[in-house]
Structure formats: C-alpha cells, structure tokens
Amino acid sequence: MAVAPSVSVRERTRAAWETETTLWRAALVAGVSACVLYVVTPYASISRNAVIYPLTELAAIAAIVYGVRRYRPAAPAAWLLIAGGFGLWWVGDVLWGVYVVLDVAPFPSPADFFYLGGYPVMGAGLLVAVARRRDFVDLRASIDAALVTVSGFLLTWIYVVDPVLNDSSLSVREKLVSVAYPIGDVLLLGIAIRFLLGASWNVRSLRLLAIGLGATLLGDVLFNLQLAGHVKQLSLSDTILLVGVVCVGLAGLHPTMTSLTEEHGEPPDVDDTARFGLLLAICLLPPTVLTVQSLRGDSLHLPVTIASMAAVAVLAVIRFSTLTNRAIRAADRERLLTVYAGELLRARDRDELYDVAERTANELIDDGSATLVAPPETDGVGTHAFSAPVEVRGEPVAELVADASPLRIRRAHDSLETVASELALSLEREQLLAAERETAAALATQNERLRELDGMKDQFVSTVSHELRTPLTSMVGYLEILLAEEVGELSEDQKRFLEIVDRNSRRLNSLIEDILMTSRLDTGRLSIEPEAVDMGTLVTERVESIHGAADQKGVELRLSVADSVPELWADPMRVGQVVDNLLSNAFKFTPPGGTVAVMVTMDGESIRIDVSDTGVGIPPDEVDRLFDRFFRASTASTVPGTGLGLSIARGIAEAHGGTISVASEVGVGTTFTLELPLESPFAKPEAPA
C-alpha cells in the first residue's frame, strides 16, 4: 500500500484527538445533567436512589474502563483498581436500593460488606499510582500524609468512633461495622493526601481525580456525621458523593489520564510557606482538641489524644530531621560545586576538565558511578538513570551519564546538570583560549621572522656597503696615483677622462654613504656624539668651504650670523653634514648670477639656520614629498643626486629634536630652514659651571 504515512498518521491523530475531546465534553454534559437531575428529583423517590445514582456510578466505571482501553496507560492497574473500588460501592448501592424499594434497612447488611470492601481496593489503586510515579522517595510527602491521618484519626475517634463504641444500644457486630466506615475514610484520606502531595495539579485528569476523591471523602464524612446525628441535611452527602463519582469518571475518560502512573519531575527542594502553615495547624490539632474539651467540660479522651500527640511529635521530629538532612546535603552539593568551579578554572587542558567533571559527578551521587561518554548518535542514552548532554556551541561533545539508586539520582539531579553545563562552558572557554594561544604563537613566530628579516636587511646593507667599498678603494686609490702622473705622463684627454672616472667613483662612494646613513636612521642606530657647538662658527666654516666653487660659478654667497648665538649641545659632524647638504643643494640649483644667502638667528628657544637660493624652485605639489626617500623634484632632473640627502638631513635634525622645513616658489627660489632646540634631547655629561 503506497500511502504517505506521515500525513495519514498526523491526520488520524488529529481526528482521534477531536473525537476524544467531543466524547469527553459529551460525558461532562451527561455527568452534570445526572447531578442536576439527582438534585431535583424528590429525596425519597425510587428513581433517585435506585436508578439515577447507580446508573451514574456505572457510567463512571465504564468511562474509566473505556479510558484505560483507549489511552492505554503504562500501568492500567491503578485506574482499574479505582474503578474496582467504585464497582464494589456500586454493588453496595444497588443492594441498598433494593432495601429502599423493599423499605427495609438491615444493619449490618451485605451492602456494608461491599461498601467497606471498596476502601482497600480504592486505596490500592492510589498506592499503585504513587509507586509508579516513583513518589515513595519523597519522604516529606509520606510524613505529611501520616500527620494528616493521625489528626484525622483523632477527630474521627472522638466525634464518630467513640460515641458509637459507647452506644449500648448497638451489638458488637453493629459497632464494628459502624466504626469501620470512618476508619476506612481516614486511611483513604491519608493515602489520597499522599497521592495529592506528589501529583501535578497542572494535569486536568489528575485535578478531576483529586476533586472526585475529595468529594467522595467529604460525602462519607457528612454521611457518618448524619448517622451520628451531628448533621440534619440528609440529601447533601449523597449529592456530594455523586459529584465525586462523576468527577472520577470524567478523570478516567480524559486523554491526560495516562499521567496518573507516569514518572514525574523532581519535587521542589524547599517546602512552601502555606504547606508549613497547614502542617503547624495539624500538629496543633490534638492539644487544641484537648483544650476545647476541657474548656467545654466534656469528658477528656486522654489516652487517644496523648497517643496522637506522641505520634505527631515523632512524625514532626522525623519531618524536620529530613529537612535538616536535606539542608546539609544541599550545602554539601553547593560546596562540591564551588570547588568544582574553581578546579575547572585551574584545569590546564581538555582531559583535566573531563577528569574534574567526572570526579565531581561521582562525589555528588556518592554510591553510584558517573562517567562522561562520547555523545550518542541518537538522542538520549536511554539505559542510564541520568544523562545530560555536554554541548559546546550547540555541538554535543560528550554525555554525562550516571547510574545510582533513584533516590540518589533524584537528589543529585540538578547538581549533575550543573556539572554538565559548567563543563560545557569551561570546554568552550578552553577552546577559545587554545585558539588565542595559537594566534599568539603564530604572531610571535611572525614577529620573530620579521625581526630576523629586519636583521638580515641591516646585515645585508652593511655587508653590501663593505663589499662595494673594497673595489672602490682600489679604483679611487689607483686613480689618484694615475692622476698624480707618478707612473707616467697623461695626455689631456686621458687626464680629463680619468677625472670623470674619479668623480663618478666618488659619487658612487657618497651614494653608499647615504644608503648606510639611511639604514642607520631606519634602525635607530645613528650614533650621535654630542658636544658644545658654536653654530655661528660651524656655519661660517661651511660657507667658506664653498667660496672658491661659488666664485668660479658666479654665484654670490651672503652670510649673516646674529650676535650672541649661544652654544648648542649637538653632534658637530652630523649637524655639519646637514648644513653641507642644504648649502650644496642651494648652490647646485642656483644658476650663475644668482645668490645663496645663509642666516643664523636665535629666537630664544632654538637656533634657526635659513639657507635661501634664487634657484629653480620646487613646484608646490612636490614640496610635501621633498623629504621622502629617493624623491627628486621635477625641476632637479638636470642636476645629479641620489634623492637621499634631504631625508637624511631631516633624520639628523629630528635626532637632535629639531625640524627642517622648506618654502619655495618656482622660478624665484627656495628657502630651507633648519631649527635646532637649545634644550637638547641629549643628556649632557656634566652641568656647565
């Protein structure tokens, strides 16, 4: 059969759900109608007691059985026993209806046998539910139920059982049967309370079941009080009992009925205040009863009251010791988790993180075994009592599984989940740190490599310049000897050509010097040997050294040095190099007939040297790049040069804490300004006297 299964399954499910809802609503309407009909029917009529009541009961039983068949709870026994209890009561009611029709009231009768038989069956059903829900481990709920039972027993004894026992008009058999009802009620109440304390009120079926049981017990109590003559309203108990029957039947028919026997979540770790208030009231009940009796002058039921008080005291002590133990255990787990968090932080790698998590999980469950396993292919490990995924960025990396008694697992449940989630966080942190370490290592390697390359570059520059100087030494040296005509006379042309070779050899040499100087400035290894320098004298000497060349070229040299220019703390060789560079530039670019003017001035904070020429000038858009390495102005193309001189000059000026700047106009001339601060960046060897 080729049908699309997913669609058909979903549609069938929806259809079934709609059917169930409709069915349940119909039952609800029917139940309410039955109750209303029952109330409006005259009290003594046969149809009321022999028809409506038993039929409604039978319908409720049928509803439960139908629900069990349709919804297939994991443990059908619980519902079936509850239905069985109602069944026995139904038989009793049918018999009683016969007695009512026959207008007889035998006591005790077979009806009583069925009525009383219903209690243990109903109780057994609830106990099955409690057991299936793994509720027994919740000791608090059991103690609280026992406290209610003891107090209920006390009240029942004083107000129901004792009067019956003291009624001399009753036979022993009549007394026993009469007493069995209230005692059965109290026991069923205890079991119901125990069940309710473990039940979830969010599930409709369980809510209805609780209301139904409560109504049944209330009806029974009222009925007993009627028998004892305390209550005159005869129809009330029956109506409440019927409402209880309808509610239980509706509970059994509701689709959520399966949750009665399903394991449920952890009970809250702390008790709420309301519950404690109720417990206090219950504990205070025996002494209150005693007080009321003595105030009213009634006969005191001392033995039973004292026995109740003793039982309440014992239960209260156990109750609070469980609280203390619980608190101690919670503190232990808290401490373990705190230590765990610290250990996670200190763990050095992934394996250590796993070890720490596994050890902590084992300490938490005490007597079981917890392990971290590889994440399962499919969801959930299934066979373990506890399992929690360890996920890093949504990816499962491991599964924390634990096996121990259900009690231990339940107690450690939240803590184990914390272990798993904190491990996940630490693993993520470890991952990030590892990535960071990797990046840092890569950067360090890269840095090292760059340093190596930088060192290699320096080494290269220094080696190359050395290797270049060796052949230059021979060239320049032998040229000198040749030009001195020590090894033979030279013709005019020979001499002229050799001079060209000589001049170019020297250019080559100054290029090498410039490159070396640039490399030193780059690596911060330019050595400055500062001493007191009289800039006026230094500049004057430099200007005089080109006097001959200037005269020859027809360039006028002007020099003005301000009076009282103080001495400056500087390296005279380096500063002289800068002045030479500026002078030679000005000289080179000034045509014959032009002027080179040098001015040395002082403005209080620094000494200023202006070198002006009436040369070709520098286009404005090139001024900014003038100090860039290897940059040569377009107007400089006819004059040879390396393009390194000004960048070196600026480097030296900056090494002295000074500046070098330029102002130029094409065709008019250029002024370079060197400013050197009087406050030298170099430490003077000793303070001037």
Added chain:
Amino acid sequence: MTGDGAPARERPLVLAADDDEDILGLVAFRLERSGYDVLQARDGEEAFELAVREQPDLAVLDVMMPKLDGFEVTRRLRAEAATSRMPIILLTARAQDADVQQGFDAGADDYIRKPFSPNELRARVQAILGRR
C-alpha cells in the same frame, strides 16, 4: 721612532696586510714609492707571524681579514713583548662608528676608512714614523 729591538734598517719596514690583492698592491706601491720597505700579508695569521718574526717599524692592517681579523691581530701584537709598542694603523670598510672605538680599544694608533686616498695613508704613516 722604531720598534724595540728592531734591527737598524736603511729604510723603515712596514707590514701591510689585506686579503684584497689590489688594495695590498696599492698600499705597497704607495709606501715603497714613499721610501719604505713593505712586507705583505694576506690574512691575519700571516700578518701576526710576519710582525713577530720581522719586527717591522709599523703595521697597516685591514680589519676584515680571514683567519684573524685586524682587531684580533692588534690585540695579539700588543700582548707580545716584542711587538707591544709597534705602531699600528687599521684600515676598514666597516661602517659603524663603534668600529673606530673598537679599533682604539684593541690598541691601534690610527684608523683609516676605506675608500682612502693613498696620499692620506702616506701622510699618516709619515706622521708616525717621521718624514723620509
């Protein structure tokens, strides 16, 4: 001025050491033309052995030489009693200013950077040994 215990000579004897044959030839030519006898060495070890054996009046040593560099030869010569006061001029193509200091620290009397003018070398030698 002559080295202690040096034999009396007609012309002062200068030891020139350089691994570059052309520069060695240049130094030798310049000094021989200027009135000196020149011993030639092509590495540091040879320079040291010649200096100790021949007791020249002055040594012109290249810094960058195979086997022993000029600094080391200078230090060893200073350590030998017979050559401890021999005038030494270092030649170097090395760039660092620190080298100059290192040369003087080793015990050199003078220091000439390459490329150098042969006449300047002659002038320095003459300054130490006296004009011939």
